[in-house]
Amino acid sequence: MVNAVKGLFISCDIPMAQFIINYDNSLPASQRFIIHVLDSTHLFVQPHAAEMIRSAIAEFRDQNSYEKPT
Amino acid sequence: MGHGDKGGRPSKKPKFSAKELAHVEDDDPYYGGEDVDDDPRDGEGKKRDFTKLELKPDHANRPLWACADGRIFLETFSALYKQAYDFLIAIAEPVCRPESMHEYNLTPHSLYAAVSVGLETETIISVLNKLSKTKLPKEMIEFIHGSTANYGKVKLVLKTLLKDEVISRARLNSEGSRGADDFTISKTMGEIGAGPSDLLNEAELAAAAEEKETHAFEIDPSQVENVKERCLPNALNYPMLEEYDFRNDTVNPDLDMELKPQAQPRPYQEKSLSKMFGNGRARSGIIVLPCGAGKSLVGVSAASRIRKSCLCLATNAVSVDQWAFQFKLWSTIRDDQICRFTSDSKERFRGNAGVVVTTYNMVAFGGKRSEESEKIIEEIRNREWGLLLMDEVHVVPAQMFRKVISITKSHCKLGLTATLVREDERITDLNFLIGPKLYEANWLDLVKGGFIANVQCAEVWCPMTKEFFAEYLKKENSKKKQALYVMNPNKFRACEFLIRFHEQQRGDKIIVFADNLFALVEYAMKLRKPMIYGATSHVERTKILEAFKTSRDVNTIFLSKVGDNSIDIPEANVIIQISSHAGSRRQEAQRLGRILRAKGRLQDRMAGGKEEYNAFFYSLVSMDTQEMYYSTKRQQFLIDQGYSFKIITSLPPPDSGPELNYHHLNDQLSLLSKVLSAGDDAVGLEQLEEDADDIALHKARRFSGSMSAMSGANGMVYMEYSTGRNKFGKGQIKGKPKDPAKRHHLFKKRFT
Numbered sequence: 001m002v003n004a005v006k007g008l009f010i011s012c013d014i015p016m017a018q019f020i021i022n023y024d025n026s027l028p029a030s031q032r033f034i035i036h037v038l039d040s041t042h043l044f045v046q047p048h049a050a051e052m053i054r055s056a057i058a059e060f061r062d063q064n065s066y067e068k069p070t
Numbered sequence: 071m072g073h074g075d076k077g078g079r080p081s082k083k084p085k086f087s088a089k090e091l092a093h094v095e096d097d098d099p100y101y102g103g104e105d106v107d108d109d110p111r112d113g114e115g116k117k118r119d120f121t122k123l124e125l126k127p128d129h130a131n132r133p134l135w136a137c138a139d140g141r142i143f144l145e146t147f148s149a150l151y152k153q154a155y156d157f158l159i160a161i162a163e164p165v166c167r168p169e170s171m172h173e174y175n176l177t178p179h180s181l182y183a184a185v186s187v188g189l190e191t192e193t194i195i196s197v198l199n200k201l202s203k204t205k206l207p208k209e210m211i212e213f214i215h216g217s218t219a220n221y222g223k224v225k226l227v228l229k230t231l232l233k234d235e236v237i238s239r240a241r242l243n244s245e246g247s248r249g250a251d252d253f254t255i256s257k258t259m260g261e262i263g264a265g266p267s268d269l270l271n272e273a274e275l276a277a278a279a280e281e282k283e284t285h286a287f288e289i290d291p292s293q294v295e296n297v298k299e300r301c302l303p304n305a306l307n308y309p310m311l312e313e314y315d316f317r318n319d320t321v322n323p324d325l326d327m328e329l330k331p332q333a334q335p336r337p338y339q340e341k342s343l344s345k346m347f348g349n350g351r352a353r354s355g356i357i358v359l360p361c362g363a364g365k366s367l368v369g370v371s372a373a374s375r376i377r378k379s380c381l382c383l384a385t386n387a388v389s390v391d392q393w394a395f396q397f398k399l400w401s402t403i404r405d406d407q408i409c410r411f412t413s414d415s416k417e418r419f420r421g422n423a424g425v426v427v428t429t430y431n432m433v434a435f436g437g438k439r440s441e442e443s444e445k446i447i448e449e450i451r452n453r454e455w456g457l458l459l460m461d462e463v464h465v466v467p468a469q470m471f472r473k474v475i476s477i478t479k480s481h482c483k484l485g486l487t488a489t490l491v492r493e494d495e496r497i498t499d500l501n502f503l504i505g506p507k508l509y510e511a512n513w514l515d516l517v518k519g520g521f522i523a524n525v526q527c528a529e530v531w532c533p534m535t536k537e538f539f540a541e542y543l544k545k546e547n548s549k550k551k552q553a554l555y556v557m558n559p560n561k562f563r564a565c566e567f568l569i570r571f572h573e574q575q576r577g578d579k580i581i582v583f584a585d586n587l588f589a590l591v592e593y594a595m596k597l598r599k600p601m602i603y604g605a606t607s608h609v610e611r612t613k614i615l616e617a618f619k620t621s622r623d624v625n626t627i628f629l630s631k632v633g634d635n636s637i638d639i640p641e642a643n644v645i646i647q648i649s650s651h652a653g654s655r656r657q658e659a660q661r662l663g664r665i666l667r668a669k670g671r672l673q674d675r676m677a678g679g680k681e682e683y684n685a686f687f688y689s690l691v692s693m694d695t696q697e698m699y700y701s702t703k704r705q706q707f708l709i710d711q712g713y714s715f716k717i718i719t720s721l722p723p724p725d726s727g728p729e730l731n732y733h734h735l736n737d738q739l740s741l742l743s744k745v746l747s748a749g750d751d752a753v754g755l756e757q758l759e760e761d762a763d764d765i766a767l768h769k770a771r772r773f774s775g776s777m778s779a780m781s782g783a784n785g786m787v788y789m790e791y792s793t794g795r796n797k798f799g800k801g802q803i804k805g806k807p808k809d810p811a812k813r814h815h816l817f818k819k820r821f822t
Contacts, residue, residue: 015539015694022543040536064695066653066702 007035008050010043016057017041023056120204129203134158136198138207140176141165154201156341159510160184161194166710167512176210178217183506186355188348191218313351314456314481316376322454322481325423327374327403336521339368342509343375346484352376354505356463356485360513360711361663362522362640365486366396369459372484373425374401378456381478382427385462386632387412387608388615393427393461411450414608416442426450430465434473455480463487463504464656475503489659491707514712522666523643526683527708528716529701530568530690532560537742542695550745555692556589556649557745559732564690565646566597566730567722572644572686573625579618579642580626583661586649587630588748592741593648594628596731603630615639634660640667643685650689653703662687662708689715 010020017040024034033049045053120137133148142162144154147170155172158164161184162174184194194214199206335343342357352372359365373380382397384390394410397403403425409417411428428450432443439447458478463485475483485504516522534542535558541547542554555561565582572578584590587603594601600614617624619641633639634657643665651657665685691701705715722730732738 013533014536015534018536018539019543019694022540026545061694064698066699068706 005035006047008045008047010045010053012041012043014040017043019057019060020045020053023053123204123207125204126202132201132203134198134201134203136202136204136206136210138209140210140213142174142176142198144172144174146170146172150201155512155515157197157201159512160187160189160345161198164510164512164710167514168709168712169514172512176213179506181214181217183355183508185218186353186506187345187508191215194218313353314376315351316378316456316481317350319378319456319481322378322456323423325377325379325403325407325425325456327377327401327407327425329371329374329401333367333371333400335367335371336364337519338509338511338516338521339364339371342368342511343371345508346372347375352457352482353508354483355508356487356490356500356504356506357508358487358490358510360511360516360522360666361488361660362666362668363488363511363516364521365461365488366393367400369393369461369484369486370397370400373397373457373459374403376456376482378481379423379453380425380457380459381450381455381480382425382459383430383433383461383474384427385465386429387414388611389461390427390429397425397427411443411446413443416446418446430474433478436473451477451479453479456482458483460485460504463500464489464491472503488663489656489707491656491659512712521668523668523685524683525662525665525685525687525713526716527662527687527705527713528689528718529705530564530688530718530721531693532558532564532690532721533693534558534695535560535738537739539694541742541746547746550748551696552586552649553588553745553748555695555697556584556586557592557741558692559738559741561648561690561692562593562596562732563726563730564721565593565648567726568644568646568688569597569599569626578625578644578686579639580644580646581633581639581642581664582626582628583631583633583645583647584628584649585631585651588745589649590628590630592744597626599626599628600624601628601630602633604632606632618642631657633664639664645687647687647689650700650704653700655704655707658689658704659707659711662713688718 010017012020017037020043021034021037024032027033033046033052034043035046036044038044120135123135123137126132131149133145133150133154135143137143142158144158145151146155148154158172158174161180162176163180165173165175167173181194185191191214195206195211198210198214338359342359346353346355346357352375357365357368359368369382373382382393384393390410390412394408397408398405407421407424409424409426411417411426411432413432433447433450455478458475458480460483464487483504485500490500490507490510513522517524534555538554538558542551547554569580569582572580582593582599584593590601590603593599600617602611602614606614614624614627618627618639631651645661645665647661665687668684689701689704691697705713709715727733732741
């Protein structure tokens with residue numbers, strides 16, 4: 001029987017996919033959101049996770065970018 | 071990579087603006103009234119609201135905008151740019167100098183420097199007023215008055231250093247702290263330290279200033295630094311001018327040397343020298359010229375103008391050799407008048423005047439020395455030097471280098487540097503250690519004039535591979551992060567591609583910089599190129615550099631951070647940087663300096679010449695890692711000098727295949743396991759002693775004099791010198807695997 005799950009399809013580059021997978025692994029089992037890792041640039045995740053992933057990525061990127069103090 | 075959400079970044083602006091606004095309300099009548107009542111969140115914008123400034127009717131012909139907060143903007147396309155630039159560089163600090171608009175800042179220190187090169191308060195104000203598009207704000211005029219009025223009243227004319235202290239004792243009663251007696255000074259220092267306005271002191275000074283006659287007295291040499299510091303604007307506000315009346319100095323013997331006729335100083339070198347020898351006397355100070363713009367000629371010219379004994383300090387043995395060579399090249403000095411004093415060559419001083427070239431470490435070294443060098447050091451200590459020439463002076467503020475200044479008696483100090491920035495903000499110490507900044511050249515003007523190479527700066531973004539990035543993110547690898555992003559296979563491929571491209575297509579000479587020793591060794595071994603790092607001996611270094619300069623087969627060398635300063639490699643015109651010392655702006659600029667020496671024919675180099683760029687600076691950065699942060703921070707100094715970085719994202723080109731290393735996943739994985747299995751120490755930064763943003767070669771220089779280091783008994787040195795790591799990977803730090811054939815016959819069997 002066909003089993004359908006509603007989810008979010010994420011398409012990103014290779015390092016970001018690794019970042020999301022690593023983020024997912026750092027959470028306790030109950031909160032993990034990745035349903036399936038499709039390939040190195042595509043992920044299928046729980047629909048509610050979008051905001052969480054976005055803010056995690058934003059924080060990560062902020063750490064890696066320098067702003068000149070004024 | 072466009073899907074990052076930048077909206078979440080916290081903004082710090084509102085916090086600051088409140089404070090600024092309060093400040094504006096208090097002392098700034100220009101901004102009074104309705105502006106202040108507005109929404110405080112616009113404070114930042116308001117501060118930059120210049121609508122109140124009055125434009126002069128002929129403003130289009132004038133090149134400057136002067137603002138009440140001390141900032142000055144200069145239009146470089148103005149017809150008066152050259153004159154305005156020369157003037158501004160004398161009175162203000164350059165903040166940022168892109169192509170068509172420069173920003174300067176008036177500070178007490180910069181005005182002090184202005185006065186010390188002979189500008190007077192009224193001249194400064196009237197010239198500034200002439201050049202400004204707007205009427206000069208009242209605050210600025212008051213500021214200039216306030217900070218220049220007292221300058222130069224106390225002149226530190228060191229005519230006789232060794233005269234006894236009778237005069238100064240006699241002066242003590244009437245002149246108090248200005249009398250510069252050692253204990254008076256140190257006491258008041260402790261008391262006031264922070265606050266500039268101590269009533270007692272000011273009263274004393276006012277009284278002292280009223281006496282018009284000239285008093286001359288001597289200061290205890292060891293207290294000179296304190297006295298000078300006390301007199302700076304943040305303390306007594308009586309900065310002293312340090313001048314040396316070398317023509318009338320009959321005590322010290324003359325040195326017979328002149329510039330050779332073929333040594334033609336370039337216009338900017340001439341200008342910097344004229345600032346130094348303004349009124350027939352020599353002033354102490356710092357001259358800032360980009361690397362490769364001919365700092366050595368300025369130094370040699372200064373020495374041959376003063377014509378007294380000269381002590382020249384450099385950062386390492388290689389540059390000592392280079393300085394000695396430069397002296398012989400540009401001046402008529404005889405071979406027996408110049409001597410080098412390093413751990414390898416201890417030449418003795420002959421005659422009664424001459425030039426000694428040595429390193430900071432040799433002079434400041436506090437431990438036990440060999441008898442021979444003890445004698446030489448004693449001679450250096452006892453002699454009165456006409457000129458103390460300090461190369462790469464940005465390294466001086468560190469404690470050990472102050473010592474150098476305090477133990478050598480010199481009439482005049484000249485500091486030379488390319489990058490007057492340090493991450494620890496101790497650069498202002500130089501104001502009393504040496505003197506004010508006398509001249510600073512504009513990099514872009516020198517590029518346009520063809521005096522230094524026109525460099526294409528590029529930041530190459532290398533995506534992390536999947537496996538490396540997965541490891542990079544793991545918490546347990548936090549200490550290996552650097553090794554992981556430096557050893558990123560994509561970076562390696564980009565590096566290899568660039569080396570091939572420049573070697574084969576353009577016939578360039580390439581330097582590859584890597585701070586990370588593990589990476590340096592891995593890269594150099596894989597690509598079969600020579601390398602130099604902390605433990606490479608002086609002899610081997612010289613050999614490698616010689617091969618690089620002359621041989622057609624050696625076109626690429628790998629350098630660790632020992633190559634950052636003063637190793638002169640004029641042939642190189644490409645730099646590839648694969649790892650670096652965190653966010654050090656100075657290192658970036660110094661490395662760029664390695665390729666700034668102009669090459670090729672002048673007409674090709676000038677603006678509009680055949681070749682647009684003749685030197686290339688690549689910084690390889692792994693994307694999505696800390697390196698991105700550091701890389702941007704490092705570039706700030708060069709950006710302030712007007713350089714722009716081009717970003718390259720597709721290197722190596724997508725169609726490149728197995729001709730570059732690490733094409734196959736298996737190779738990448740074995741590299742990864744190599745990085746992961748290496749010890750944390752092995753993958754870290756190259757550790758050189760005394761390396762807090764300082765001198766790289768310290769360790770090798772310092773220990774090579776002692777017996778324990780020579781015999782390898784010193785554990786630290788032993789590790790540094792180990793070459794076993796190169797051949798057998800990371801694990802083997804100790805023990806030099808010897809060639810079995812060379813072993814003593816008794817041991818041959820035992821180990822094989």
